[in-house]
Amino acid sequence: MAFNPRKAPISSSKAMADAASWCCACLLVTLILVCIFRDSSALEEDDEGLLRGSKVVSKPCDEIYVVGEGETLHTISDKCGDPFIVEKNPHIHDPDDVFPGLVIKITPSHTTKYYNIN
Template identity: 60%
Template structure:
């Protein structure tokens, strides 16, 4: 049975989406493990950083947002580089899940 190009393309897209979701889940779990293992005297500092952070590491794009506005809001100028599932920076839509790593924390 011969598969059409659009069908195989959808399978590749689906596999890529599942891979990205697995990577993001792994990052979340890794962050949870790091936080629970590193509870020491610097716990107050980490708590303040968490309160001052403008965005979560896993960010869901909202209506009317662009990568530029998210980058400015969250302090992460490298959103495209950190999210290989974004093929076209101009094609950002509500509900898209991206990884954010703020670089301007004080």
């Protein structure tokens, strides 16, 4: 079989192009993963499921709220942004007597809060 100088550079060029394509693809995947993990580590989730960072945090609470296990009026007030829960719920006679399953009315005084943990 005779050596053909025109075929040798083509196959090595193709191999180099394939290797360069794989390197670029690996680099792109790595950059995407780094960006995803960097963004998720910049935001931390707290006990109430709120994202904190240099972001606007919305505190969604329905107008009718059912008290969960371990919640107090203070934690519900912080979570929902309603500092006047006792005043708006005349059926709550003792603020310390809050139990799971208790239904209360929520009227948030504000819906967004700014957090900056830098």
